[in-house]
Amino acid sequence: MLLYFESAVDAAQAALAIHAALDRERCEAGCGGGPGAPVRMSLTLGEVAVGAVGPRAYPALALVGPSVNLGARLLRVVPPGGIAASAEVVAALESEAPALAGRFRLLDPAFEVPGADGVTLAVYALEEPARILP
Numbered sequence: 001m002l003l004y005f006e007s008a009v010d011a012a013q014a015a016l017a018i019h020a021a022l023d024r025e026r027c028e029a030g031c032g033g034g035p036g037a038p039v040r041m042s043l044t045l046g047e048v049a050v051g052a053v054g055p056r057a058y059p060a061l062a063l064v065g066p067s068v069n070l071g072a073r074l075l076r077v078v079p080p081g082g083i084a085a086s087a088e089v090v091a092a093l094e095s096e097a098p099a100l101a102g103r104f105r106l107l108d109p110a111f112e113v114p115g116a117d118g119v120t121l122a123v124y125a126l127e128e129p130a131r132i133l134p
Contacts (some may be wrong), residue, residue, distance in 0.1 A: 002071075008045060008092035012100055015041045015083050016126075040088050042074035043085040045092060064086055070121075077123050090122040103127055 005011040023041060046067025051117040063079040072085065078084035085093075085104055092100035109122040 002068065002077060004048065004050075005062060007096065008043065008089045009097045009100065009119045011043050012083075012085070012089070012093060012097070012126075019081075019083065040078050040080060041083045042071040042078065043070040043083065043089045044068075044074065045086065045088040046070070053114045070113065073115075074111075074123060075113070077108055077111055078125055083126040085124045085126065087124065090124045 003014065005014060007083070019039075019041065044067040048063045048065040048068055050063050053062040054060045061081055074084040074086065083111040084107065090104050091111065092110060093104070104126055105123040106122060106124045113119045113121065
């Protein structure tokens with residue numbers, strides 16, 4: 001699932017709410033295997049292009065751009081149940097929601113983005129996402 005938000009704070013709060021809801025749903029169904037939703041999430045910042053794709057009879061909405069691509073690739077570095085964020089997201093959170101930004105820890109200072117010709121960036125992960133509700 002791909003979601004678009006106007007701010008890093010809105011995106012981070014939504015990720016936490018989704019994670020908590022999935023965790024509750026899973027445990028209400030008799031999850032057994034401990035806490036944590038078995039999904040990965042990533043948060044990135046950047047411009048996206050939005051438009052219709054597909055045949056006229058059945059068009060679909062698509063969001064494309066470098067930040068969408070990066071978000072998909074960040075999912076490779078976070079374990080199931082985790083939330084990864086680019087350094088840009090954490091920097092935006094530091095100015096808008098310092099307490100939330102403080103929950104992120106550096107996961108990989110030089111993550112080499114697959115398929116990006118040697119591009120590296122710092123990747124952060126949210127610690128214990130299910131316990132941090134806005």
